[in-house]
Amino acid sequence: MTQIRIFLSTVSAEFRSYRDALRHDLERPNVTVKVQEDFIATGTETLDKLDDYINQCDAIVHLIGDMTGAMAQSPSLSIINQRYPDIGKRLPPLSPFLGSGVESLSYTQWEAWLALYHRKMLIIAVPEPGTMRDEKYVLIEEQRNHQQQHLERLAAIERYPEIKFVSADRLAVEILRSKLHEILAKVGSFKKPSNLPLASIGGLFKGREALLDDLNRSFGPVPDSANKMAVARVLSGLGGIGKTRIAIEYAWCHAEDYSCRFVCSG
Structure with missing residues (x-):
């Protein structure tokens, strides 16, 4: 079975919830996703352990916000x-x-450079203006300038950033x-719909x-491939005619075909 390793690189005080949600979306039995905290307090230098894992990775997702995190x-x-x-x-x-007594880079910044040194896929993402941050976020002008x-x-x-x-x-x-997407395609279909709001009703779903x-x-x-546009469809109509049930049953029917994000407004 093909094994994929991904590293999510960001400052947790600023984007922990974003990172953790993305980790949940990506992980599966043959996709391992690690973050910086997985390598802290291991008995060796943090950058050493980060480098070892990044060197084994297939891809690194690097979120760049306003905070630097701890300096190396x-x-x-x-x-x-x-x-x-x-x-x-x-x-x-x-x-x-790189010399002694010079200005430092942060561990998170180093993660991007180590990815580039090892010629790994590096995906750089930045927030749009007005994007919400996590509760431990503190805007420090010096750190924002460093970023x-x-x-x-x-x-x-x-x-350059390819995602906003x-x-x-x-x-x-x-x-x-x-x-x-091209890396994940190597391991087949994505997660089964464990987070769908309702279970399938199976054979009771008739006539549609x-x-x-x-x-x-x-x-x-x-x-x-990532170069082809995905297609979106909207189910709309009067309340109570079964729009949500149709979407739920469709998701269960095609759970093994591809990954999707189900959006339901009540």
Whole structure:
């Protein structure tokens, strides 16, 4: 069975709920998703452990907001310098941060650079103006400037944000439509609909089979790459005519075919 490893990189004080929701959406028996906290207090330098995992990853999702998180300590940086003496040459924007007594980068910023050094798929996402943050978020102008400089350093090697999000749901939708889709396709269909609001009624659902078939045909084939547009459909009508039940039964019928996000407004 193909095993996929993904790392979600962000500052938890700012986007923990976004990250945790995305982790839940992505994880399955053959997809392992890790975050920075999984490597803290392991008895070795944090950056060392992060590097080991990132080197094994298939993709890294890097959310860049206003907060830097903790800055990498000298012992961690020494390990990276010794392990990768060519890192400054391969990634020139890093050169000013590799000597002793120089300005530090944060652990979260390093996660993106290690992904690039190891030539891993790196997906950069940034929030839209007005995006809600988590309760531990604190706007510190110095940190926000550091993050803008981080974006500028990435842009210097032509790595730009490819996703903008305004909510956890929107982030998940955009991530699943991104180039990560091509990696996830290797492990087959996505999660079964364990979070659907209602169970299927099975054989008691009668008389709407033709409508379900028409709905399925209207979606067309499942997109086979992130470059193909997904199709959206809206079920609307008077209350009580069975719109929610149709959507629920459709989701259960096609649970093994592809992943989807079910939206129901009451």
